[in-house]
Amino acid sequence: MPGKITRDSIDAVRMRSDILAVVGEYVQLERRGSLWWGCCPFHNEKTPSFCVTPDRGIYHCFGCKKHGNVISFVEEMEGIPFPEAVDRLAKQFSVELKYEEGTFVPDEGANLNKKYIELYTRVAGTFHYMLTNTEAGKFALDYIKGRGISDEIIERFNLGYSPGDRYYLRKFLRSKNFSDEFLDGSGLFSRNYKNIAFFSDRLMFPITDKNGNVVAFGGRFLRGNMEHTGKYMNSTDLPWYQKGEILYGFSFARQAIRQKRKVIFCEGYMDCIAYHQCGVDYAVAPLGTALTESQIRLVKNIVDEVILSFDSDGAGQAATKRAILMCRSQGIPTRVVHLNGGKDPAEIMILFGKEHLTEAVESSIFDFEHLVMTLKQSYPVDTPEGKARIAKELFDYVDALQSDIQKESTLGKIAVAIGLSTEAVSRDFYNRSELNNRLASYSALRRQNEKGEHPDGAAQVKPDAELRTLLAVIADMNLFETMKAELGEDDFENPLARRLFTALKECHEEGDVSLDAVESRCQNDVISNLVEESVMSGEYSMNTEQSVKDGIRMMKRKTLMRRRQRLQDRLSEIQSSAHDGEELVTLFEEIMAVDKMLRDNSF
Incomplete structure (x- = not known):
């Protein structure tokens, strides 16, 4: 039985091992003078604080304070004991190990x-x-x-x-x-x-x-x-x-992944092999399960981007979205391959040949574009509900981004994609509860409008700020005169609130503002339940006048902000085309007037 590895052998392994080559298998290193820097493999970071000093054969992270030599690095990265790390490096760098007899107990x-x-x-x-x-x-x-x-x-x-x-x-x-x-x-x-x-x-x-x-x-x-x-x-x-910690084909693809600084994650064995057959030698695959955080970490420090190539069916699309969010949460830019004419790479290769598959990879699109495209196929972008649902799903993507600049920029892209103002999208992003309430209202209203069905869960809809203001008016109908003088239907974004306001206005004009009359005008179980619950609870009977005034002011401000965004969008549109200056001047003046009203609260 071999004994303990001798100190001379350990020193020989440490001296003859190329620490840059070993660390470089896990970390992209950049030379600065006599030192090499990269992002630390032991903790998440965006600015490199991990330093390798090849002359001394050591590494040090100024972020998490991890440090050591080539042997301890292999121990940490591979999760193996010291003797195994020494043995592995000895084989890699052709060092013959010597042992002390009788003192080594193998694991x-x-x-x-x-x-x-x-x-x-x-x-x-x-x-x-x-x-x-x-x-x-x-x-x-x-x-x-x-x-x-x-x-x-x-x-x-x-x-x-x-x-x-x-x-x-x-x-x-x-x-x-x-x-x-x-x-x-x-x-x-x-x-x-x-x-x-x-x-x-x-x-x-x-x-x-x-x-x-x-x-x-x-x-x-x-x-x-x-x-x-x-x-x-x-x-x-x-x-x-452990299947969640290994990627199929990684041992064959690792060198190409390091050289090309990118990796393709595909769905299975045959897809991975098809890519390699077509010369795309940086493809790997999860093993009979969804992509895991551990599998992403295997490539994180040696790639600049991840390319996803999962099947085009429902399960594949769900896997794609999940993988996008995981990659983005680890700070890795991501693209998506769209395969036309087949459901997976193996089928594409058989039907259309190598060139078609490689062209699909070269034409891969950014993850945000992919998500917008697939969501527009699921929801109508020309309806308020469709816009809201697309935005809500894209907010998961924004949450996964690692910098505030990326988040703000992407909120602007969402606004452009669904035709809303950046302010409106940002407001929903930072106030998800209001968005969820509005979506619940949309769903309830849609269910009732479909074949005259009434939503069983109507009473579960939580009123947003617009509905709360109207329920406060119902608690004191004398305040409706004030509301009617300040607001119109177009000031309400929530469709339930807009319907309730219209019903109140019609009842007021006819001189019958009883609850029965209001509910009869609405013909909506959701609104009826909300009105009845608010009256029975007395929730809006205190500080009613101030609540109504605050609600009116809030809605007028939101209307002005929407108007300003429309003016700004029009300004951007004509600035990018040949246009006379008269409309530009008018738009600037209108925007300045709106800004003054918002700044002075003069509305």
Whole structure:
């Protein structure tokens, strides 16, 4: 049994290891004089505070205060013990290790995991042989070649075939002197029927860690009745493999990702392989699950942007939005590939060829544009409710952005996209409760208008500022004269509030302002419930006059702000085109007049 690694060997590893090469696998470094700087891999930051001093073989972060040498860096980044970090660097930089006899107690768990990884590597080789050199695997080989995959890519990804005889693998491994106890813990066999292989009669995709070690498998169903089995089967989480922390194809793509400073996240094994077949060698895929924060962190420090290429179906679009928000929350700019003519990259490659797929990648659009485009397909942008719902969903994107400048700029883009003023969009962003109340009102009104149905949950709508002002007027109808003199229907943004105001005005003109008359005019269960609840609770019977005056002033201010935005939009429009100066002067004067009214509260 080897003993403890000698101090001389440790010093030799530390001296001969290229700390720039090691750190550079995780961090984009930039030289400044004799030092190299980058964003710290141990905490989130935007301004580089992580410094490497190659002459001394050390690193230091001035933000989180992490520091050390090349060995401690590998320990931290890989989460491995000191002896394993030394051993890994020794192999990487060709240092022969020497040991002190009798003092080293190996980590039994780490040793066992290493043996299982060696087993998986051998099994992957067996599966690959079965695919490429046996009659039993010929149908699977024909299938994969029929999908446009070359011998070179089959070799690179070490694709294989698991035999249809579900007892074969156990018997084969026993013949190689593997014990039943060891095989029981391998994850290669059924938990309940231990002689039966987990994968059988499937096209096999070996899954490697970032160092290229086979740690798990994915298997695709190819023939027979799929009723009682899934199209894909994947290894479950194991002590040496957690699917949320590994990316399929990363060990093959890492160098290209580092060189190109970008990565494509696609949906599955075949999509990833299709991209590599087409020369897009910086594609990787999550493993049978949604993209995770840990998987994004694997590439965060070596990319300038992420490109998303998930399926075009509903699940794929949901995954795209979730991935956009996660990438943006980690400060990574994101683009989205739109595939025309097929649902995924593998299908596009077969139907239209390599050039079509590479062009789709080169034409990928910014994540914000993608979200706006898909939301406009879901909601009508020409209605107040549609605008509000698009804005609400885009606010999740704004929340994920990492700087106030980005947030403010994007709020302006939302305003342009849905045809509202920046002030209105910003107001909704910073006051979500008012937006949610307005959306609830829209929904209730729409449900009632559809085939005369009445919303069961009408009483659940919470009144916004406009509705609260009107409910205060109902508590003292003498105040309606004041409101009518100051406001009109166009001053109300909330459709329920606008309808209630119109009903009050009509009742007032006819001289009957009873609750029955108001509710009869409204013909709306939502409004009726709100009115009845407010009267019964007496909520608006105190400080009523002041509440109404404050509400009127608030609505007049909002009307002026909307008017100013319309003037500003028109000004921007004519400034960008050949136009005489007369309208420009008029617009400037009107904007100045509105600004004065807002500033002096003279409205």
